[in-house]
Amino acid sequence: MGQKRILITGAAGFLGSHLCDRFVKEGYHVIGMDNLITGDMANIEHLFKLENFEFYNHDVSKFVHIPGKLHYILHFASPASPIDYLKIPIQTLKVGSLGTHNLLGLARNKNARMLIASTSEVYGDPNVNPQPEEYWGNVNPVGPRGVYDEAKRFQEAITMAYHTFHGVETRIVRIFNTYGPRMRLNDGRVLPAFIGQALRGEDLTIFGDGSQTRSFCYVDDLIEGIYRLLMSDYAQPVNIGNPDEITIKQFCEEIIKLTGTTQKIVYKELPQDDPKQRRPDITKARAILGWEPKVGRAEGLKITYEYFKSLPAEALEKIDHKDFTTFNR
Missing domain, CATH: 3.90.25.10 (UDP-galactose 4-epimerase, domain 1)
Known part of the structure; x- marks a missing residue:
């Protein structure tokens, strides 16, 4: 079949850069994409000398074109901290909506499997603890955090729509607080x-x-959970975090x-x-992915x-x- 090719958006960010490392290590041809609005080239500069890594400085809220075959897409482009999304609220909403729409269209066109990075923030200020995937959340759509929370909730909705209506292979990871080098x-x-x-x-x-x-979940544990979810056959959201x-x-x-x-x-x-x-309920991650933090x-x-x-x-x-x-x- 030849070398598998994967597009990773938000590649110069904290999680995106660690994902680039992981998939390079797994032998994939990795295409990194980032508009560097919050990302840092220093996170991925060590990959530039490799033949199986390439980088596009591009905003996924605009049309995304990738020549050739594409097997997987990991959509991690988004401001992810309050200091960012309160400063650039419109861009945050656009990357979660327009960006996700563009990439789902690309996934459909390329017959690629796409995993989106959702967040524990979809649960808002929760009324249940720990939060299972079945909990619908307690979110203020017009509060200061709404630009991030609702962008991610819409992202989940359109991803599931592409899965059910167009038959696109999709995966949804709900990421809880993660830390490690490159934050x-x-x-x-x-x-x-x-x-x-x-x-x-x-x-x-x-x-x-x-x-x-x-x-708080250490980044290596989180990357392992994301990798396992991408390779699984489970399309519903899965919490990945440390309970x-x-x-x-x-x-x-x-x-x-x-x-x-x-x-x-x-x-x-x-x-x-x-x-x-x-606090995540990771019952599903344990049962479906055989994953838990180490x-x-x-x-x-x-x-x-x-x-x-x-x-x-x-x-x-x-x-x-x-x-x-x-x-x-």
């Missing part, structure tokens, strides 16, 4: 925010009283211990629609901290907090 230190998410503040010698900021919970739940305050205390910072915790007002709980938080955090410490000094520069409303993502 942007200043992207506004809780882990890099805490570590960044510790490295800069600042007090660590918690929004609300810190009783909100999150569940080990922790409060934001406990997590902040872990970061203080890890970094050895002597700074204190300061509390600020909880932003609108910030979810109080976030990397413990202590081990994963140590690797991630070493990565952040290795960054150049300018990467540690303080961000302007007025540009976004929450660290607690």
Whole structure:
């Protein structure tokens, strides 16, 4: 059959770049695509010398053309942190709607299997914990987070429509909080925010009283779950994340211990629609994919901290907090 070819959108981002690595390692010809609005070429520059990797600087919200055969598409193009999607709300909505539509059309044309990156944010501020795939969510469509939440919910809906109406092979992964090397230190998410503040010698900021919970999955575990889902024959959404739940305050205390910072915790007002709980029910992932996370938080955090410490000094520069409303993502 020859070498399998895969298109990965959002290729220069945190998860996209790790997916490029994985599929290059698996022997695929990888076509990376990113408009670099939030991605960073440094994440994939090590792949440029390889014959089985190519890169297109392109916005998938515009028509997408890929010459030749295509076997798989992984759609990971989207701003994914509050600091990004609050700054570029229209682009966030467009990449989830127009971008997904364009890629589903490409998948149909190429007879390719397409996996979309959905998110635990489709559950909104959940009324059930942990969140199973059957839970429909509690989302404010016109709140500040609505541009991201509803883009992803629409993305799931149009993907399922292409699956049922056009017979396109589709997969939907609902990604819960993930961390690891290549996260942007200043992207506004809780882990890099805490570590960044510790490295800069600042007090660590918690929004609300810190009783909100999150569940953190190490990136290698997540990539394995995505790989298994793509290769499965299951078309309904699947949660991939770590069910080990922790409060934001406990997590902040872990970061203080890890970094050895002597700074204190300061509390600020909880932003609108910030979810109080976030924990995946991974029953389906275990049963259908034989997957569960393997990397413990202590081990994963140590690797991630070493990565952040290795960054150049300018990467540690303080961000302007007025540009976004929450660290607690």
